[in-house]
Amino acid sequence: TLLLDKTGTITLGNRQATELRPVSGVSQQDLADAAQLASLADETPEGRSIVVLAKEKYGIRARDMAQLHATFVPFTAQSRMSGVDIEGSSIRKGAVDAVLSYVASQNTAARPDIVRELQAIADEIAKSGGTPLAVVRDGRLMGVVHLKDIVKGGIRERFAELRRMGIRTVMITGDNPMTAAAIAAEAGVDDF
Numbered sequence: 001t002l003l004l005d006k007t008g009t010i011t012l013g014n015r016q017a018t019e020l021r022p023v024s025g026v027s028q029q030d031l032a033d034a035a036q037l038a039s040l041a042d043e044t045p046e047g048r049s050i051v052v053l054a055k056e057k058y059g060i061r062a063r064d065m066a067q068l069h070a071t072f073v074p075f076t077a078q079s080r081m082s083g084v085d086i087e088g089s090s091i092r093k094g095a096v097d098a099v100l101s102y103v104a105s106q107n108t109a110a111r112p113d114i115v116r117e118l119q120a121i122a123d124e125i126a127k128s129g130g131t132p133l134a135v136v137r138d139g140r141l142m143g144v145v146h147l148k149d150i151v152k153g154g155i156r157e158r159f160a161e162l163r164r165m166g167i168r169t170v171m172i173t174g175d176n177p178m179t180a181a182a183i184a185a186e187a188g189v190d191d192f
Contacts, residue, residue, distance in 0.1 A: 002162065006173035006180065010155055010187045015131060015147040016049040020058075021121045022143035023114050031143040032058035035135050038083040038093040040065060041072035046133075046147055047082070050093075091137045093145065095176070096122045099134035108139025118144060126178030129186060149183070156188035163190070 007013045022031040036054035039047040040062060054060040065072075068086045075082035081094030081102060092102055096119065103110050121144045122132035131147040159169045171192040173180045184192040 001168045001170055003170050003172050004189070006171050006175060006183055006192075007149065010171055010189070011149040011151050011183065013149065015046050015149040017046065017053040017145050018130075018148045019146045020053070020143060021125070021146060023117045023121070023141055025114075026140075026142050029058055029060075031135060032060055034091050034137045034142050035093060035133075035145050036060050037063075037086070038091045038135065040070075040084065042075065042082055044075070049147075050145060089138055091135070093133050093135045096132055096134045096144070099136050099141075103136055103139055103141065106139050110139070110141050114141050123178060126176050127182055129179060129182035131175055131179050151183060151186045156186075159188045159190075 004010055007015075017035075020028055020031045020035060022028050032054045035050050039050040042048070042050070051062070055062075065084075071085045073081070073083045073085065073092070075094070079094070080098035081092045083090070083092035092099060100110070100115065118134060118141050122134065125132040125144060125146045129149070131149065133145040133147060135142040135145060162169055168191070169189040171180065171184050171187065171189045173183075173192065175183075180192050
């Protein structure tokens with residue numbers, strides 16, 4: 001059995017923000033603004049791609065964060081979120097379940113219909129092999145950022161060759177189960 005990490009081994013590992021999907025009552029512009037603010041200090045390829053998407057598709061320019069008295073919240077494996085606090089305003093982006101837990105911990109009850117809508121958007125993105133990142137501003141769910149990662153060319157054929165040699169392939173990932181299942185199916189691994 002050969003165990004392989006998903007990101008950077010089976011996929012190119014350079015996930016990019018490709019679209020913003022707001023929930024009802026939130027404009028794409030407002031979601032882009034919140035996602036960009038939450039990503040300004042994020043030096044990951046994903047974070048930088050959110051800033052670029054907000055600039056190129058929505059015309060949102062970077063701001064002087066020192067002037068806004070911003071406090072950045074770095075991503076950690078424990079929180080699975082990052083973001084920024086600006087003059088009494090709190091913006092976070094991250095794994096959908098982590099963001100929903102964060103909203104609940106802030107004693108701000110999210111509307112059940114909006115939670116369902118957000119989850120449906122996230123599930124649709126995950127089933128397509130993308131990674132959904134939820135965005136929340138001041139306890140209000142804003143929507144989802146779609147991160148796309150590309151399976152490396154020829155990988156399915158390589159795994160088939162390993163299989164013919166009697167080697168079983170298993171993909172390992174910390175990504176959500178639906179995204180993992182979609183990438184595993186596309187790559188042709190035996191299990192994940």
